[in-house]
Amino acid sequence: MKEFLHEFDCDYENNLPLIGETAPEFGTNTTNGYIHFPNDYRGHWVVLFSHPGDFTPVCTTEFITFQTMMDEFHALNTELIGLSVDSNASHMAWIQTIRNDITFQGLKGVEITFPIIADVSGDIARRYGMLQPSAGDTDTVRAVFVIDPRGIIRTILYYPKSVGRNITEIKRIVIALQTSDAFHVATPAEWIPGEDVIVPAPGKISDIRRANERDWFLKFKSISPEMILNKITNRKLINEEKKPVKHKKK
Numbered sequence: 001m002k003e004f005l006h007e008f009d010c011d012y013e014n015n016l017p018l019i020g021e022t023a024p025e026f027g028t029n030t031t032n033g034y035i036h037f038p039n040d041y042r043g044h045w046v047v048l049f050s051h052p053g054d055f056t057p058v059c060t061t062e063f064i065t066f067q068t069m070m071d072e073f074h075a076l077n078t079e080l081i082g083l084s085v086d087s088n089a090s091h092m093a094w095i096q097t098i099r100n101d102i103t104f105q106g107l108k109g110v111e112i113t114f115p116i117i118a119d120v121s122g123d124i125a126r127r128y129g130m131l132q133p134s135a136g137d138t139d140t141v142r143a144v145f146v147i148d149p150r151g152i153i154r155t156i157l158y159y160p161k162s163v164g165r166n167i168t169e170i171k172r173i174v175i176a177l178q179t180s181d182a183f184h185v186a187t188p189a190e191w192i193p194g195e196d197v198i199v200p201a202p203g204k205i206s207d208i209r210r211a212n213e214r215d216w217f218l219k220f221k222s223i224s225p226e227m228i229l230n231k232i233t234n235r236k237l238i239n240e241e242k243k244p245v246k247h248k249k250k
Contacts, residue, residue, distance in 0.1 A: 045177075196221060
């Protein structure tokens with residue numbers, strides 16, 4: 001174990017993926033079959049998230065919440081993928097237990113249908129910086145990667161093991177990113193669809209003088225929630241046609 005941690009510590013800073021970089025590529029088995037990532041998800045947004053381990057209480061509540069919101073993510077052309085350093089057999093046993101035995105906030109009999117990656121070796125987790133020995137052990141931390149249809153990392157979130165994720169906030173981030181791309185705007189603090197967005201600041205001093213306003217660097221405009229949802233749920237985000245996600249047997 002000490003040798004593993006030492007090796008990981010040496011490589012950690014150099015291997016940590018960053019916003020704006022291409023998501024590290026991998027092929028692996030999941031509870032829904034074999035996937036090659038990100039190629040199999042080209043044309044889709046992806047929320048790739050890790051959890052410390054199967055049969056853990058906080059993770060169980062998160063998975064139930066992700067599942068009950070999956071249609072909302074699909075409406076945003078967004079796929080969900082879970083990961084932990086557990087085996088596929090462990091994942092499937094946990095899914096069965098959630099469906100048969102668990103009730104959370106009045107939700108019971110929930111069938112987890114999004115794929116969960118089996119990463120017993122920890123290789124994928126290391127590529128994504130999900131293993132952080134200073135957090136206490138070699139379980140994956142609660143990491144979230146929002147990846148766009150071109151396979152580019154757009155958002156990275158880390159949570160400690162004791163704090164469950166706000167899945168509604170993750171959905172809001174996806175909407176904000178898609179809104180920014182579609183309308184070439186930025187979103188202010190606490191933004192939700194329907195509130196004003198920020199237009200780009202002038203790029204030249206002549207533009208500032210022409211505007212002749214003191215608050216030239218902070219300008220807002222309104223975009224209705226209907227306009228946002230219509231555009232982000234129907235526009236093509238890459239040149240090629242969007243591919244359906246297919247899980248392969250291997």
